[in-house]
Amino acid sequence: xxxxxxxxxxxxxxxxxxxxxxxxxxxxxxxxxxxxxxxxxxxxxxxxxxxxxxxxxxxxxxxxxxxxxxxxxxxxxxxxxxxxxxxxxxxxxxxxxxxxxxxxxxxxxxxxxxxxxxxxxxxxxxxxxxxxxxxxxxx
Amino acid sequence: xxxxxxxxxxxxxxxxxxxxxxxxxxxxxxxxxxxxxxxxxxxxxxxxxxxxxxxxxxxxxxxxxxxxxxxxxxxxxxxxxxxxxxxxxxxxxxxxxxxxxxxxxxxxxxxxxxxxxxxxxxxxxxxxxxxxxxxxxxx
Numbered sequence: 001x002x003x004x005x006x007x008x009x010x011x012x013x014x015x016x017x018x019x020x021x022x023x024x025x026x027x028x029x030x031x032x033x034x035x036x037x038x039x040x041x042x043x044x045x046x047x048x049x050x051x052x053x054x055x056x057x058x059x060x061x062x063x064x065x066x067x068x069x070x071x072x073x074x075x076x077x078x079x080x081x082x083x084x085x086x087x088x089x090x091x092x093x094x095x096x097x098x099x100x101x102x103x104x105x106x107x108x109x110x111x112x113x114x115x116x117x118x119x120x121x122x123x124x125x126x127x128x129x130x131x132x133x134x135x136x137x138x139x
Numbered sequence: 140x141x142x143x144x145x146x147x148x149x150x151x152x153x154x155x156x157x158x159x160x161x162x163x164x165x166x167x168x169x170x171x172x173x174x175x176x177x178x179x180x181x182x183x184x185x186x187x188x189x190x191x192x193x194x195x196x197x198x199x200x201x202x203x204x205x206x207x208x209x210x211x212x213x214x215x216x217x218x219x220x221x222x223x224x225x226x227x228x229x230x231x232x233x234x235x236x237x238x239x240x241x242x243x244x245x246x247x248x249x250x251x252x253x254x255x256x257x258x259x260x261x262x263x264x265x266x267x268x269x270x271x272x273x274x275x276x277x278x
């Protein structure tokens with residue numbers, strides 16, 4: 001059976017809806033004032049804006065514990081590995097986070113592909129974690 | 140209703156069974172030979188041994204992408220935050236990983252408590268990630 005265009009669009013939207021980007025809203029860089037507006041919050045707002053119409057969910061969190069390399073964000077998708085990124089800039093990297101989440105949602109093997117991944121999601125990679133139900137590697 | 144001792148034990152075992160420690164088996168420290176036995180694998184084996192009889196699952200993984208601060212491990216439990224740790228020593232830190240997983244499994248709020256947490260799981264904290272179904276923080 002061939003999907004109609006509408007069916008395919010709905011299928012795509014359903015897949016991407018399972019992708020969530022978590023943005024730390026307490027992150028600040030070493031030079032940022034402690035009592036000023038948090039760049040993490042600015043990144044969260046920019047990411048939510050970049051997500052509009054994509055089906056990717058954006059969720060604000062208090063601290064991803066990556067305080068030495070702000071700003072921080074993570075992404076997860078059902079059945080896929082989860083990723084944490086650091087060194088993000090609020091006025092630059094929101095579109096890369098959404099692009100990464102879309103790539104992850106489409107990845108058949110549940111792994112964020114290296115090829116085509118936005119550069120900041122390569123050099124800013126902090127850690128990854130296997131999906132629930134991941135099976136042990138063989139020695 | 141008061142649980143009998145046996146029921147309580149079974150309940151405890153069921154809770155802890157949901158906790159999994161993931162150990163990176165490809166981790167090596169800067170001074171380790173590239174083709175020698177990987178300290179990450181030694182840590183994974185020690186952690187599996189330390190887990191015996193506790194109900195905590197230990198799972199070997201290829202790379203947690205925390206390559207700048209080896210050795211690395213992560214832990215997760217149903218409904219709880221997930222954590223990634225680095226700077227672990229194979230011959231020292233396996234019991235701390237199991238103790239941390241037990242603390243996480245018992246945490247009512249899904250957050251690994253700071254008080255009582257093994258020291259290496261404080262200074263070796265790399266990142267954390269909210270559980271699936273986590274609700275957005277309010278601004």
